[in-house]
Amino acid sequence: xxxxxxxxxxxxxxxxxxxxxxxxxxxxxxxxxxxxxxxxxxxxxxxxxxxxxxxxxxxxxxxxxxxxxxxxxxxxxxxxxxxxxxxxxxxxxxxxxxxxxxxxxxxxxxxxxxxxxxxxxxxxxxxxxxxxxxxxxxxxxxxxxxxxxxxxxxxxxxxxxxxxxxxxxxxxxxxxxxxxxxxxxxxxxxxxxxxxxxxxxxxxxxxxxxxxxxxxxxxxxxxxxxxxxxxxxxxxxxxxxxxxxxxxxxxxxxxxxxxxxxxxxxxxxxxxxxxxxxxxxxxxxxxxxxxxxxxxxxxxxxxxxxxxxxxxxxxxxxxxxxxxxxxxxxxxxxxxxxxxxxxxxxxxxxxxxxxxxxxxxxxxxxxxxxxxxxxxxxxxxxxxxxxxxxxxxxxxxxxxxxxxxxxxxxxxxxxx
Numbered sequence: 092x093x094x095x096x097x098x099x100x101x102x103x104x105x106x107x108x109x110x111x112x113x114x115x116x117x118x119x120x121x122x123x124x125x126x127x128x129x130x131x132x133x134x135x136x137x138x139x140x141x142x143x144x145x146x147x148x149x150x151x152x153x154x155x156x157x158x159x160x161x162x163x164x165x166x167x168x169x170x171x172x173x174x175x176x177x178x179x180x181x182x183x184x185x186x187x188x189x190x191x192x193x194x195x196x197x198x199x200x201x202x203x204x205x206x207x208x209x210x211x212x213x214x215x216x217x218x219x220x221x222x223x224x225x226x227x228x229x230x231x232x233x234x235x236x237x238x239x240x241x242x243x244x245x246x247x248x249x250x251x252x253x254x255x256x257x258x259x260x261x262x263x264x265x266x267x268x269x270x271x272x273x274x275x276x277x278x279x280x281x282x283x284x285x286x287x288x289x290x291x292x293x294x295x296x297x298x299x300x301x302x303x304x305x306x307x308x309x310x311x312x313x314x315x316x317x318x319x320x321x322x323x324x325x326x327x328x329x330x331x332x333x334x335x336x337x338x339x340x341x342x343x344x345x346x347x348x349x350x351x352x353x354x355x356x357x358x359x360x361x362x363x364x365x366x367x368x369x370x371x372x373x374x375x376x377x378x379x380x381x382x383x384x385x386x387x388x389x390x391x392x393x394x395x396x397x398x399x400x401x402x403x404x405x406x407x408x409x410x411x412x413x414x415x416x417x418x419x420x421x422x423x424x425x426x427x428x429x430x431x432x433x434x435x436x437x438x439x440x441x442x443x444x445x446x447x448x449x450x451x452x453x454x455x456x457x458x459x460x461x462x463x464x465x466x467x468x469x470x471x472x473x474x475x476x477x478x479x480x481x482x483x484x485x486x487x488x489x490x491x492x493x494x495x496x497x498x499x500x501x502x503x504x505x506x507x
Contacts, residue, residue, distance in 0.1 A: 132500040134462075136507055140492035141455065142439045146485040149435035149478055151471040152426045155379070157363035157390075157408065159421040161354035165329055170322040172346040173197035175338050182336040186327035186353060193338050193350070195323040200316075207316045211309050218302045225295045232288050239284045243277040250274035331355045359417055361390055361408040363425060367399045372429055373406060379427040388414050390425060426474050436479040440472065441491030453490040453503055454483060462490055462503040 173195030180192055253270040256262045327333070336351035344350065365373060377392045390408040397404060408425075410417075443452060449469040453462040467482030483489060490503070497503065 130500050131502045131504055132497060133506050134497075134503045136505050139490050140441060141459075141488055142441070142491045144479065144483050144485050144487045144489065145437055146434065147437050147476075148432050149437055149476060150428055150432045150473060151430040151478075152379075152428045152473040153365075153369060154474050155363045155365050155425045155427050157361035157381075157423045157425050159359050159417055159419055159423065160362050161331070161356065161419060162358040162360045162409070163329075163331075163355035165331070165353045165355070167192070167325060167328075167350040167352055169195065169325070169344045169346055169348045169350055171195065171197060171200060171319055172344055172348075173200070173323055175340055175342045175344065178338060178340065180333060182333060182351070184333045185356075186331060186333050188327055188330050190327045192325045192327060192333065192336070195325070195344060197320075197323055200320055200323070204313075204316045204320050207309075207313045211306070211313050214302075214306055214309055218306060221298065221302060225298070229288075229291065229295065232284075232291055236281075236284045236288055239277070239280045243274075243281045246270070246274040246277040325350060327353055329353055329355055354419070358413075359410065359419065360393070361410075361423055361425070363406050363408060363427070364403045365406060365427070367402050367404055369429070370397065370399070370404055373404075373427075377428065379408060379425040381423045381425045383414065383423070384416060388412075430471070435470075436483070436485055437476040438469070438479050438483070438489065439476055439491055440474075442493030442495075443489075443491050444477070446494035446497075449477065452483070453494070453497075455488040455490070455505070459488065460505055462505060464501055 174197075175193060176196040177194040178192075179194070180186070180190070186192070250270045250273070253262060253267045257264065257267040331353040334352055334354055338344070338350055363379075373392065373395055375392050375395060379390045379392075380387050381390065382388075389411040391411055392406050393409045394407040395404075396406065438452075449467070451464050451466050454465045455462050465482055468480040470478035470480045472478065
């Protein structure tokens, strides 16, 4: 009798098939989990900079570079052209007002001075001759007036005498009439002589006044010419230090050419270059600060030069008080304030901004083992911080170093 065999439920082949399907399912699950989750990157903590967000006083400012300059500079220009004949001092000399610096020679100018002096002397001679002639003419007319006056007196005497004699019938009417006519004639001569003398006096005075005015103008021209010749000696206009002297013996200098400058040493100012982007936000009275020898000092904008050159414009700044150790030509790094101080959420400046543009940042979790992207919004900035408007709060920790090596990873696993 045959014994029936019990059929096995799972054959070896079937078990292998099921095991293969399970492994395939696990592989698919793993791949899906791997591709569906966030991309991560392991990062060593010592290779990044971690900063804590904090609340503090914030003031928008920009860094600018400035050069220390004398508070006042007087430029030396050649008032008259000429050849350099003598140089009295060297560049860098300390000058007093009026001290000679150099002397130019100009033969044309010196010859013009001689001619002008000759003109003045000739005019003076002509005036003297005219005065002598006028005086002689006046004397002659006075002599003639005296003669006319004497003739009038005599004619009047004869007329009055003949009038009495006529009344007594001692002379004829014809003789009386002749004396009367002579008296009237001498009287008219007297009036005419007085009028001539008066007109002559007026004419003489006018001529003298004209010649005096002409002499005054000629003398003024002579003084001006002497001044022009005197300007051939270039002198220090103020007390100070002579700098940038540009003159060599025998060198020709044209009128108006720059010869050098005198720096007033009573104080200093700072001339700073600023990007034209900020030109509408810069004004006189605005303040900046700089550090020297471990101390912070203040500068105040005194003048704004609105001319833009190569994308930059300049301002002059004055020290609010005397600063020891400042030297001409010294460079200063200045923080120029663009706003008033206020309370704000602050994040230190760092390389992250070049990658994110301030739109997002890697924020650390509570146990600081993982950093993940969060969206943020930044406001204004200064030399040290950005102002945070939203996205992170005081106490949060973020990565502020460069993100160039992180690629497109969304999470960073922080390793010690």
